[in-house]
Amino acid sequence: MKTDEISEKSRMVIEEVEKGIVGKREVLEKAMASILASGHILFEDYPGLAKTMMARGLSSALGCAFRRIQFTPDLLPADITGTYIFDRNSGDFKLVKGPIFTNVLLADEINRAPPKTQSALLEAMQEGQTTMEGTTYRLPQPFIVMATQNPIEYEGTYPLPEAQMDRFLIRLEMGYPSKKEEIEILRRRKLRKKDDFNAGKVIDTDTLLEMQRSIEDVHLDDSMRDYIVEIVRRTREDPQVDVGSSPRGSLAIMKLSMTYAAIHGRDYVIPDDVKAIAVEALSHRILLKPGPWIKGVKTSSIIRDIIEKAPVPKVK
Secondary structure, eight states: OOHHHHHHHHHHHHHHHTTTSOSOHHHHHHHHHHHHTTOEEEEEOOTTSSHHHHHHHHHHHTTOOEEEEEOOTTOOHHHHHEEEEEETTTTEEEEEEOTTSSSEEEEETGGGSOHHHHHHHHHHHHHSEEEETTEEEEOOSSOEEEEEEOSSOOTTOOOOOHHHHTTEEEEEOOOOOOHHHHHHHHHHHHHHTSSOOOOOOOSOHHHHHHHHHHGGGSBOOHHHHHHHHHHHHHHHHOTTEEEOOOHHHHHHHHHHHHHHHHHTTOSBOOHHHHHHHHHHHHTTSOEEOHHHHHTTOOHHHHHHHHHHHSOOOOOO
16 A cells, blocks of 8 residues: 555544544544554543543544453453353353454553553553463454553552553553633534544554555665664663663654654655654653652653754755
8 A cells, every 4th residue: 555545544534533532633643653553552641531532433433343441450351351151051161252352452541450450461462362271362453452541540550560561652642622622522512412422434454454564665764763763772871761761662663653654645754753753652661760750750851852952864
């Protein structure tokens, strides 16, 4: 599939979701970039900012099967992956597949479940498979996890382990709407006469898989590879950072910059593509030293500062 086709289909998907989501074009573009890169998305923001609506709308517009899990402290791994039950009619144990067997899995408030349950997602997120009773089952393709968590409510939560945070290709924040946007939200709700928003199907899973494969044809110049690595290496050298990003951060920026370029109709990556997604690709992959953390320094502000100071290559 050519880049202009990817751009056009991505635009149609985003515009369909925008019928219910007001004023979040940039967030939708970055979420779409992650989906085209076959990456998982972590939405971290306050309640009521349409994180769940966006995940459901994207899955509908992409023609993907959608399942939602509300994570709670008593959620068990089997509640996610599935389990075997005894079938009296056949006299054998029968596999009942869990909600993980879908295309888009919404893990709502993922940090409310205990670590053992959170880890049940690790194999699926990394390998696209799950293992039960020694048997490995491949998950449907595409398979995308969209998880949400509240950044301010810590009582009764279990912080995600670093290994699992690293499995998310991108971390996105929704942000509050402007006054004009919030008025538009109320207007559209009144016109719908219901709370739910149902996005229409724009493409199907076969088309999405073809788009994902075609992204590999987007050109990445040597100077752009050097630029990406320079940004990531500076996270390891920053005096406020205790643990910088691993090479997985470099790979995340590379994949996201390629998909972001394709969404905007280009078959090559430019520095602006890297700048557009680097903060969301890296901010959850670094750990601050105790001093900056206590002072409330945000990892995103450190990444932005690194991007400003890193020398930008010239586009040939």
